[in-house]
Amino acid sequence: MARRLVYNAPMQKNSYRTGPDEQGHFGKFGGRFVAETLMPLILAVERAYDEAKQDPAYQAEMDDYLAHYVGRPSPLYHARRLSAHFGGAKIYFKRDELNHTGSHKINNCLGQILLARRMKKTRIIAETGAGQHGVAAATVCALFGLPCIVYMGAEDMERQRPNVFRMRLLGAEVRAVTSGTGTLKDAMNEALRDWVAHVEDTFYIIGTVAGPHPYPTMVRDFQSVIGEEVRVQMMAAEGRLPDSLVACIGGGSNAMGLFFPFLDETSVEITGVEAAGLGLKSGKHAASIAGGRPGVLHGNRTYLLQDDDGQILDAHSISAGLDYPGIGPEHAWLRDTGRVNYVSASDEEALEMFQLCSRIEGIIPALEPAHALAHVAKTAPGLPADHLLVMNMCGRGDKDVFSVADRLGVTL
């Protein structure tokens, strides 16, 4: 399937797809809140990306790897048994868990490593929470023979052991982060500290639609292949656009990838699902939109979990990939404009869907999209049978079997 980095639909008057502005702002969100040491490099990344976007050779190289290495397009699958089980909407899964490395993260890593090569960078760093982005980064580094250092919270290394081993097999060095709370935000702090110390030779592959401009835009563009494919595939399957889209959100890259090409299709209802952890009222959750307020962290302004003094709070989620106290700035803007509806699902609900989907569809979902499925479970029964719902099955659950077994009291 032919793909373009930026979906070129005819521009509409009141478009939701024109952001960011030149300073990297989506409304009041986004921006470039980084130390001066990094600023020249951030500007260089922006220039390099602007040039690459215009270069047909860059896009051709992307397309080739996406088709033959990643295995795109990923299928759009009608989940018949699950649709029948819920008894309402016609549910489709966008099967990005079938990508090489088992999640959508590889789409972005490919784009960024090809950019790093254009910039003649010789060392790659990345942060990871669930390990899916770390594995994808380690994979593209192996593919191109570049050294890769992955920062991962010590707590996350414990609950995502299979991915730690995979990254090491792929030749990456996984560095345990014990500072702060030892989770994704601290891994990102550590990666930024590494970058400040190695600006000359190092490219930082950020895994989600966050960080300083141009990262939120760049990652969104690389992930938009998801939504672009859905559009074509749904037209082929049903002859029309979907009625609704659902995706889980930590930083929000799989969701931006699915949502972005449909933002100007006003008939399409769009919902992002944050992790409610032990419940929004418990204070132990990762729902930065539902439970946070605007602040500045990791290079951008967005909704953040923080206390009255502006200190960042620990996020909590059973899913390490959603366990982040912020959200991509474009999501923050889409929330404020009202274009996208943001809801949440708890650890318990995700755990239930993890098991249900495995039994009914023969698909073991990652705990991250299990949150999206929890929202589908709540809404699908009340929708008509001709309602076309697309959920992004953005990762597979193999990595989670140990922690889920543990949670269910099963000794492996």
Place this chain on the structure above:
Amino acid sequence: MRGRIATRFAALKDAGRGGLVTFLTAGDPDADTGLKLLRGLADAGADLIELGMPFSDPMADGPVIQASSLRALGAGMTLAATLDQVARWRQENSETPLILMGYYNPIYSYGVARFEDALAAGVDGVIVVDLPPEEDEELCLPALDAGLDFIRLATPTTDEARLPTVMRHTAGFVYYVAIRGITGTAAAGHEEIGQAVARLKRHTELPVAVGFGLRTPEQVGAVGKIADAAVVGSALVQIIADHLDDDGRAKDGLVGAVLNQVRSLRRSLGTAEGSNL
């Protein structure tokens, strides 16, 4: 009216020596001890005082200052409490310039408009690590309007083309980050620092202070000869960390040990005859 920062650098110039800038995190390891330290710094020889505003996620800092931030927060420090300590200290010291240093989110959360409180408390300038010139409208311009110096960091990666952008709204002095890296890591070479200071001086009339990676009196003495001031942070904060009991509480002698080190750093910069500096 000339502010305290300009007055102090003018006096240092007259005295013919480089200044000592000390960095400690406000309320580290606890509010009382932090205030005692703050009260002793000027007498021990600090020419300018940088006071860190504790933040949960200090991305540009090494382990020593990260730990100090967490200690202060653990002891209940907030931005409001930091301003309160400055106000109390300022009643006793009307001359020593005090600069708040930290990250943007606590200020943004406090409210940029309300941050004028800092001026009333006796703060002279502010250094915000994650506000580059690209984000000047956030705090830099409002702070300058209010009469607070906005002190910018220049780094080895700030090239000739970018320097004018970095200098444009800088006030008080320029803080040269001597290394590519986070606080408390290896020091840059003397010659390299000299060249960098000369490069900055071609773009600004402002004094240049050099920091990041300076630990010993020898390093400070050497930098004092080629720059207007030397900044020491992690090496002082480490002394705090070395004087905590198993429960993280300040041991007797903590304040004295930190201030003694400030004295020896200050001695390395020399004393000009006939000057109280």
